[in-house]
Amino acid sequence: MIECNGKNIEFSCEVFPPKRNEDMYDIYKTLDEIKLLNPDFISVTYGAGGSNSKRTAQIATYIQNISEVEALAHVTAVGVNPEKLACMLEEFERKNVRRILALRGDKPRDMSDEDFKERYYKYASDIIKVIKDNGNFKIAAACYPEKHPEASTVAEDIKYLKEKVEIGADELITQMFFDNNKFYDFMDKLGAANVNVPVHAGIMPITAANQLGTSVALSGSSVPTELSNIIAKYSEDPISMRKAGVEYAIRQTEDLIKNGVDGIHIYCMNKFDVTREIYEAVVYDLT
Ligand code: FAD
Numbered sequence: 001m002i003e004c005n006g007k008n009i010e011f012s013c014e015v016f017p018p019k020r021n022e023d024m025y026d027i028y029k030t031l032d033e034i035k036l037l038n039p040d041f042i043s044v045t046y047g048a049g050g051s052n053s054k055r056t057a058q059i060a061t062y063i064q065n066i067s068e069v070e071a072l073a074h075v076t077a078v079g080v081n082p083e084k085l086a087c088m089l090e091e092f093e094r095k096n097v098r099r100i101l102a103l104r105g106d107k108p109r110d111m112s113d114e115d116f117k118e119r120y121y122k123y124a125s126d127i128i129k130v131i132k133d134n135g136n137f138k139i140a141a142a143c144y145p146e147k148h149p150e151a152s153t154v155a156e157d158i159k160y161l162k163e164k165v166e167i168g169a170d171e172l173i174t175q176m177f178f179d180n181n182k183f184y185d186f187m188d189k190l191g192a193a194n195v196n197v198p199v200h201a202g203i204m205p206i207t208a209a210n211q212l213g214t215s216v217a218l219s220g221s222s223v224p225t226e227l228s229n230i231i232a233k234y235s236e237d238p239i240s241m242r243k244a245g246v247e248y249a250i251r252q253t254e255d256l257i258k259n260g261v262d263g264i265h266i267y268c269m270n271k272f273d274v275t276r277e278i279y280e281a282v283v284y285d286l287t
Contacts, residue, residue: 001040002257002264004286010040010263011279012072012200015270017044017055026270027059033272035067037279041099043072043173043265049108050079057088061095071097072140075131076105077121085121085130093135101140101173102128102164125164132168141169143199145177145186149220154186158193171197173265176204176216178248179224180255200263201256205249205274207242209235246274250281257286 002009013034018027034042044059046052056073063071073092080088092100104124107116121127124141131137141164144157151157161172172195177183183201190199206212209231212223223231227248234241253264264282268275 002283002287004257007260009257009261010200012039012041012043012263013266013268013275014043014045015059015268017047017052017059020052028062030270030272031063031067034275035069037276039069041070041072043101044074046074046076048106049111050076051108057091060097064095064097070099072099072101073097074101074103075127076103077124077127078105078107078116078119080127081120085127086134089131089135098136099138099140100131101142102131102169103142125160125167128164128168138171139169140171140173142175143172144175145183146221154189158189158195162193162195165195165197169197171200173200174202175221176202176219176267177221178227178252179222180252182222183256184259198262200265201261202265202267203249203253204267205278206231206245207274208238209241246277249278253278253282254285257282
């Protein structure tokens with residue numbers, strides 16, 4: 001928790017499970033380190049279409065019961081049917097994992113268009129309803145300050161987002177964004193639509209120039225000139241790029257906190273040092 005101007009802001013981060021053939025040692029070591037920052041929760045992603053879903057549960061269980069930090073497990077509608085979802089919820093309940101991010105998911109590379117179209121649960125809202133009705137979970141849903149890539153307008157996207165909240169989402173976590181003004185506009189629109197649950201702002205520290213070509217491009221998030229200039233300037237200098245990217249994330253986070261954000265969620269890419277640098281700088285500067 002970060003306290004600023006009398007407001008408590010949740011501080012959290014996201015990790016992803018290693019590939020199925022990779023050892024779990026590194027992720028457990030990273031979690032043991034992140035624990036030292038005393039985050040409010042750590043979220044664990046769910047492989048596209050449920051690939052590697054056992055590891056999501058295993059890591060969430062480690063976070064909750066060994067690290068003793070609150071775990072938030074991601075679950076996608078793609079790749080689950082009622083039996084599998086019931087089994088997962090039962091396991092989460094048994095292992096005391098009480099926070100779930102309910103997502104639709106994207107089409108996995110090895111799933112046919114036909115199977116994707118015929119999936120049992122069509123949207124995140126379909127699994128939010130099931131989770132709400134089957135256990136005592138705090139449910140998070142995803143939101144997109146610059147709209148989901150498939151939505152034709154922000155207004156249409158917010159209409160469905162409101163549906164997710166009315167069905168049972170207790171909180172929202174945003175897609176990464178780099179321009180805080182996009183986030184503030186989005187928050188105004190949520191307010192106007194009467195969507196009033198806490199929103200955790202997703203911050204992706206850009207620590208390498210090639211990051212923009214992968215996850216960032218897929219997210220559809222716009223890149224402000226200040227950040228693209230940093231990348232252009234340091235594309236051949238990885239050490240300066242990392243430093244400037246972390247500083248950008250710190251400036252972004254501090255501005256959000258000063259403007260009353262509910263939560264900061266770091267897409268830490270399983271890197272403890274980056275998470276620590278952001279957390280410590282923000283706490284030092286603002287409290
Ligand atoms: P939905 O809320 O279902 O929305 C998907 C699209 O459908 C939107 O365009 C929306 O406007 C539209 N829509 C929603 N409801 C309806 C309706 N009733 N009728 C018509 N249209 C509708 N993916 C993974 O595979 N694993 C992860 O762990 C993971 N973690 C993520 C974490 C965060 C914080 C975020 C932001 C995304 C994450 N994703 C993950 C990616 C996510 O699965 C994709 O962005 C996916 O395309 C949409 O998921 P959603 O839950 O937002 O979908």
